[in-house]
Amino acid sequence: MSARILDGRAVASRLWRDLSDRVADLRERSGAAPRLAIVRFDDRGPSAVYAGSVARAARSVGVEPHEVTPPSGVSLTDLAGRIGALNRDPSVAGIVIAQPLPAHLDPSTVVALIDPAKDVDGATPLNAGRIARGERTFVPATALAVMAILRNYEVQIAGRRAVVVGRSAVVGRPVAALLVAADATVVICHRRTRNLAREVRRAEILVVAAGSPGLVRAEMVNRSAVVIDCGINTTPDGIVGDVDFGSVRPVVAAITPVPGGVGPVTTMMLLEQTVDAAERQAAEFEPALDRYALPAASESIRPPAAR
Ligand code: NDP
Numbered sequence: 001m002s003a004r005i006l007d008g009r010a011v012a013s014r015l016w017r018d019l020s021d022r023v024a025d026l027r028e029r030s031g032a033a034p035r036l037a038i039v040r041f042d043d044r045g046p047s048a049v050y051a052g053s054v055a056r057a058a059r060s061v062g063v064e065p066h067e068v069t070p071p072s073g074v075s076l077t078d079l080a081g082r083i084g085a086l087n088r089d090p091s092v093a094g095i096v097i098a099q100p101l102p103a104h105l106d107p108s109t110v111v112a113l114i115d116p117a118k119d120v121d122g123a124t125p126l127n128a129g130r131i132a133r134g135e136r137t138f139v140p141a142t143a144l145a146v147m148a149i150l151r152n153y154e155v156q157i158a159g160r161r162a163v164v165v166g167r168s169a170v171v172g173r174p175v176a177a178l179l180v181a182a183d184a185t186v187v188i189c190h191r192r193t194r195n196l197a198r199e200v201r202r203a204e205i206l207v208v209a210a211g212s213p214g215l216v217r218a219e220m221v222n223r224s225a226v227v228i229d230c231g232i233n234t235t236p237d238g239i240v241g242d243v244d245f246g247s248v249r250p251v252v253a254a255i256t257p258v259p260g261g262v263g264p265v266t267t268m269m270l271l272e273q274t275v276d277a278a279e280r281q282a283a284e285f286e287p288a289l290d291r292y293a294l295p296a297a298s299e300s301i302r303p304p305a306a307r
Pocket of ligand 1 (some may be wrong): 165209211231
């Protein structure tokens, strides 16, 4: 039997409706649309493409995109001034920095300039630390998209063995932390993992974020596995994931396609956290993390019981 397809576009369109309603409510109460500042450094390259697609999605739910375009030679001091102004601007709910940055700017230093309360893509070191500690905060949108897909398809997470392939700060590490917070038992794999196939085969939930087309093949997976493929790789055959979809689909329980899986949900997660930020600024905050990553029964993030 072929795997169930975990359809990211369907999940994204449900999220789109909810978000549009929440934005309409916010607009009615405050008289203004929440604004998402998108800092980008080029006019035509990948940073502009990303900024353009986020801006279009933002407009579609009623969030107002505010593109900020520092000159590509901008100094760190100048940039700190610009991001500081966005941090102080009460009309700006969230700030995202479109990668890649010009070579002379260190990405970690630049994202650290964002006020963590407006860090709607969970990029700042403070929010990364909170995620690692299992605390509620904004999280990287791709990691949250993985959890949103699992939740939307009611995949049981607690007690299950999850394997994450990839340990980047934007995908692998935060996904692993969210799965631990949802009470999975998590193994993180990377290039130095001794026997990737053996680790992957033990996964009941498999999340792959390696940037390596076709890395996971049919003979590596477990028949009961739910497979979430975060990979986006441009090949002569078009965009493909890190999982060899054609061979893996027939032998697992469920799988996300690429394209049409994690990608569309990621954009919605960025917008959902922007709306969260706007609601928090209006004192009505309920983090998206609560809705997707933390089951009501989870004990893992509760404060320790009084002795
Ligand atoms: P990085 O290159 O930063 O990290 C890749 C990770 O995968 C590293 O930890 C690396 O290990 C590991 N890895 C790579 N090759 C192998 C291998 N052969 N065996 C085991 N581990 C391996 O990539 P990102 O995390 O930024 O992105 C991963 C993928 O997700 C890319 O395809 C990217 O395009 C996609 N992506 C998708 C998004 C979405 O919205 N769907 C958003 C962001 C990224 P090591 O640490 O040892 O080098």
